[in-house]
Amino acid sequence: MTKRLAAAGTALVFLVPLAACGADPGPAADPAAEQEPGYLAVADDSLEGTGTLRVDLDYDTAEAAGLDPRTADVARSWSLMGLSYDTLVEVGPEFEFLPSLAESWETPDPTTYVFTLRDDAVFSNGRPMTARDVRRSLEFLLESESTWAAQLGPVESVEETGEHEVTVHLDRPHTALLGALANTPAGILPMEEVDDGTVDVTTEMIGTGPYVATNHAQDESWTFESNEHYWGDPPAVERLEISIVEDEFNRAAALRDGSSDFAYFNNVDTLDQLAAEPAARVVFQENTDFYYLILNSADPDSPLSDDRVRFAVNAAVDRTQLAELALGGHARPTGVAPAALPDACPAGELPSARIGDDEIAEILEEAGVTEIELSLVTFNSETAPGQIAQVVQQQLAGHGLSVDIDIVDDASFGAALYSGSTATVDMGVSWYAGYGDAGMVSRWWNTDTAAFTADFMAGDPAVNDLVVQVGETPRGPEREEALTDLCTAVDERSEVVPLVTRPSVIGYRTDAVSPTLHSVEGYGDILRNITDFRLVSS
Template structure:
């Protein structure tokens, strides 16, 4: 498997989901930015089975190369990373109880004492070192290696301390360490050939795998050695791709919780009794991708690409296509708050018309292809926006496998434009890799030396310079206008308040709807 093929799965959100001085980690343990069921402890039942309606199967089981959303959801229940993330996207202790930077390129991590894998074996510093040696081996083509240089050195200092030495400063290192593709693996068992990571999962997380029927579901049971002991005994995962089937299962109580990507899920769930619905902000975002490298493509001309960008009304997309959810965004996801610059090429139809005239495009027409309902709604708004500046757009709905092949697999790509979505992860600079042509696997992406340089600067900037570096890189990406960020992509999480107590974060950057699964509890019968 090539590095680029792995990154394609990691970066392409829709493909991933179907089918983001001394730095100390003593961190806050209290959960901020979280909505919890208001249930008295006396009503909680210890033990029992929680049932999750999961929209998609986990198809890649090795965290080394499985950096796709449907798999990341499962990894983060069975495994743990060194660093965790709270509901405000702040870094907090995970398997590492603390960390510190001794210089701009050196980090020390101290392991939590007494952690064991679900087979009872103690977690060691050797497991951590061997895990990252695996992740950073260029031959493994790991998802993590796009954010942490393969030249990074990892060494054991003592039984509980690990040193990471980076080849250069990195503003993405710590946030990448908090990702689902940076979980710690049972490397003694792997080295001895007692476990095949592509088929088996063995971690330190709250639950461990009891059984799996591909395409149907999973049964996870309490990890008896978990350092985060779950309240429930069992977590049953039912694979349920159909939204209506999950709504029906919530209604009849055959599942306790689920989530939806369709933007009007909150409305669809309004009449389901005893159900609480939370629209969760995510760092992920929708984007309009223009094929700027095709020989006959009108988008080889930057003026045309910029005209398309100026024509887009992001607020209209949010209101009409996404039922008022999400935030208009640039290349740094708006979910990161104040550090995220607003899009540089804001809605301006007059500028769009002037650029088309300058480029000699008086009768521009092209097709926008898309793979599903939410994408189609966005495409319809884009069609209206572009019609207002005299551009004719045809819309083409594609089966997802065909869409992935035409947009992300074929060389050269076989499309004019498409609506897609991308994971932005935990750190503001991480999604910039989408526009880094030395890393991005996308054949439709424009190579621009200045943009490339600004992205690299943003991913290496020290804390005091980070915000300005992010702004400069984001503006350069906007001006390049080949992959145009639109609106952040939220998720709607729903659960039966008469059956289960849950906690759900306000924001998420790891595609981790069940981050609080150890706290989930069934309610006692009335």
């Protein structure tokens, strides 16, 4: 049984290609077309090939953080570590939460979650998973005080309440708990060995997932072999060879010549570049991730310290045009609640979207601004931020606002905006991961808890209170209303302004692999459905 058909916890089915004799890929497909609701691609279950899958990725796990999932802050870490680590729950194509190591759960009250664990999960070292492993894994994550520990929310305690049962008690309601538990940093670890010191999670990965890492050269390559103790069906992909290929053109070339079977791209132009390749299919996968524009309210010497000027700048940015010109139409305007999530707030109804050029001019005149020059910094590790900056520059020029753009390396970008002291640059373009629940990303607008924003964001107690309200309100109409209020308040405040969703591109050889791919991804995990993949041949 494949995950897409599962209503309860099921075995994951991992499959992919070896270089193989080719199936006819057929006519070129619309890169955004769904094969089934919620799926860009659905694996062909009739294929019976086994062997090796060759994958090209853009970057590796963060070397400074090692392999500890608790401090894994980037999508590639989640994808790679997720091959070895399972979580209690997983996220489905419609952002519903599905069973994984927890077969089921119930919430007898808003602050209690009772998880019933599957009884057949075994770590890759051969030891069965226990309720203690689950309890201690969650406690271990909380002890780390990492970003993901904060995403778990106000956990009061974790208890073993049965041989195969763990109960999480919260201090107050936290709607995003399941969303936080669904991602790799909340993976279940072999805590008996971690606690006695025989396993170091910074250097080795021992989990209940379908794969075991057998070789890793930092920033160069990974090799994963199938886990003989995996609780699910044996994966069709018996070996996974992953190359870290920084240059996008080299990844595209490898897909063309067949030396790679599956690859990830940041640049939406790849859709056109590979469209004519007969043995490859390239698809646009929407993300809940989104680009945002920092308008520095923390620097008293910046023109943007004036609320009116910030709002005028925000209103002058045409997000629809931004999506078309900078991202080839493969993005959507968004508010704080990501446009790709079910409970998104409509970006077209935000205050900044409802005022015209004359009103913008009036606001600037009232603020005593006719012509000003603003500095903007962004990073060069992918193409879109620079393109976004250029479109923003052109849009603001029409309102007498001049923008000087500086596109720098990632380290210099971080130093400009996240140095621990007040940023002196006026604006910045970056992106946030949107995750699987709108209450997760909204935390970054709460200056009481998101300390890193203090360099460029003065903050507002009213916005902070709305973030807390969203976090405590159960999914449904009441939370949608709270999210709308939050999106509106953030838009009016105009300190960190959501712009457009951040697309990604996945390419694969149709003569080698038949994958299952969600239409929208919330955690940047392009290998999420790897156990559903099928190989064309052995």
